[in-house]
Amino acid sequence: MTHKMKGRPDFLLLFSTILLVGFGLVMIFSASSAKAVFTHQSSWYYVLKQGSFAGIGLLLMLICMGLPFSIWKKAGPSLMIFSLILLVSVLIVGTNINGAKRWFVVGGFNIQPSEFTKLSIIVYLSALISKKGEGIQSFKKGLLPLLIMVGLILALVMKQPDFGTVLILAFIAGTIIMIGGIDLRHLLMLGLGLVPMFIYLAISQSYRLKRIQTFLNPLDNQSDSGYQLMQSLYALGHGGLLGTGLGRSVQKLFYLPEAHTDFIFAVIGEELGLLGTTLFLLVFFLFFWRGFAAAIQSHDPFGVILGMGLVSMIGIQFLLNLGAVTGSIPVTGVPLPFISYGGSSLILCMASTGILLSISRDNNRRRKEQLETSLK
Template sequence: MNSNIRGRPDYILLFLTVLLVGFGLMMIFSASYPVAILKHNSPWHYVVKQGVFALIGLFVMFIFMGIPFSRWKKASPTLLLFSLLALMLVLIGGVNINGARRWFVLSGFNLQPAEFTKLSIIVYLSAIISKKGEQIRNFRRGLLPILVMIGIILLLVMKQPDFGTVLILFFIAVTILLVGGVDLRHLFFLFLALVPIFIYLAMSKSYRLQRITSFLNPLDHPDDSGYQLIQSLYALGHGGLRGTGIGHSVQKLFYLPEAYTDFIFAVVGEELGFVGTSLLIIVFFLFIWRGFVAAIRSNDPFGLMLGMGIVMMICIQFMLNIGAVIGSLPITGVPLPFISYGGSSLILCLASTGILLSISRDNYRRRKENDRNSTK
């Protein structure tokens, strides 16, 4: 392939990404300023911090967009080792917030190692499965070593505890294994073996069981496990078709917990109504579609699995968050990609998008090369 042909990124995907980040900053300011004034005496506190992370994330995205995605294959063992060390260290020296030890605090900013583990597991699985090739269909020599590594990571994340991230990592792994050509019988028996474990994990702690069951009828628990969902549904109902207008949410005034983080979609629904939330969902679907197109157009098995893993990561977080906010799924504490307040999540999403854009650049370069060869 002629390296002088410079591939260009998927500009639609790039535009959708910047659009989501900009919209997220606007909604974070709207949803957070009452809390920011009360706690920090400044309405700009949270949006400024998120803006810093947005700038860092966009810088990383453009850097990653310029790196050929194939280079991540060699870096996969290092990334995985770094993630394993970070997950172990956070259990020892991490900050305990609301009973969970998931964060490092650096200069006033919280960093969550489990977020970056999502990308490292995507890169690692894509690299090792593409290297194994057809051997992945052999359980003992192909699949079993991979399952052991996945199991270690899931256990470390579960110790924090972070059940939402465990689910996301599980779905990411299954997606890449399917794309990589694993024997479906092996996945079926693995699923049967994991069902009792997931049931035990869900029922072993009372707060998890309450979260899982309360979404079915939150009015049965209006003062504890059902309170957050009830306030979310009030916000969505109050928004109606067109919303109350930007800045005019009532529920964010200390009624709805986590209004600018996990439940920011409820504030979007109250202030922009059904029309605004529908447009946001359409933008997400367009983003997922463009990411899917970039992945399937790659002629490199590593690129295909890498792209599909990234798309699934963002897609499953999108579905888990909105499903929880509207009462269709249990509350798992998963942020809305690009929109919710949280630096680790935002940087992860932008860095991952940079890799998707790198894949799209390679696709464009290859098509141009093929067109040049066909005209000779």
């Protein structure tokens, strides 16, 4: 009877997730209403679509929270095969949008397979590394098979092309491999090999090179490639300490491109000011703190690696988005987790949080069992 007892999920992790998703819906309505009226004759167009994605995400989060996280260990290979099929299929029958084949368009909704691939690669690598144990320190038998699979995934995503997602997947894979106990010599060799490759990828296409040049000298290109970044910085500066007030952003009125997607943080900064963005970031940090706590407290090596991988995935996207919006790094086109408009990203983040909540439930169940045993 005790063995079947289910623990409670981490309340702060659940609370911070619901808070972020709810706040995201409010900010999407604020940032998109003018564009929605202009293009769809309804100020509610984008927020209603995002609300439907949030509903799907909530359902998946609750399902994943209710399932024991250990089931994902067996699902790893199947998820990876499914991801490979999707990545190949999108290159063949996917919809070309702005020169990139990243999406399936189904019933008016854009589905991005590379988002699902992030979860697949985390589950697959976590399962394999936890199974190998110290065998991961062997390059030929431990690390090389993982690198071949990761390399194949990165090549397919790069073919779309989607350099931002390639960066995220590489960071995720690197984080999981490090947590799994890779030999530091192999890690150094891997790093030295990857850096030149990523530099080449970054400068091999003119539009990527232009993004780097714009990042270095945004003022020299503010009417062209630097326009979006300068409008973002104007928005953040206009917000000041207390902001212009919710719904009163000026930059969202067709000055700032992608105001409700990749650059929504600029609208948050303009409307809520430094004080509001600080509170917003504190909620995110609460999420990361409780997510990492759930991962490192797991009794199961698979749970530790899986949890750390999931939190790292969301954390990497968070940093890349904020870095681009504030001009700290070149623009990569990465959405802000839980906040930016986009169904694939939101559903992935919420389902991933459900798995983290499942890990936290298992931790709490075990603590309760140990307490009851000690009291007998």
